[in-house]
Amino acid sequence: MLRDLEHVLGRWKEYVEELYDKENKPAEEEIPLDEFVEENMQGPIILFSEFETALAQLKAKKAEGPDGIPGELLKSLGATEK
Numbered sequence: 556m557l558r559d560l561e562h563v564l565g566r567w568k569e570y571v572e573e574l575y576d577k578e579n580k581p582a583e584e585e586i587p588l589d590e591f592v593e594e595n596m597q598g599p600i601i602l603f604s605e606f607e608t609a610l611a612q613l614k615a616k617k618a619e620g621p622d623g624i625p626g627e628l629l630k631s632l633g634a635t636e637k
Contacts, residue, residue: 613626 610626610629613630615627617626619625
């Protein structure tokens, strides 16, 4: 067990470096995408009002999601383009 503060900090440093090591991360091509999702696995229908609320809560200058669309772009489109 690690008790010395210096050893604990050193172990956390090793852990974080290993966690974010790009060499150990899978390439995007290696991550399988579900092209077809059964209807019963899609979840509930999202209401437009729920979408508007979520869009209003998006923070600026954050990374885009898996779709590659930045939140700023969605916000700038306005209600007619959504």
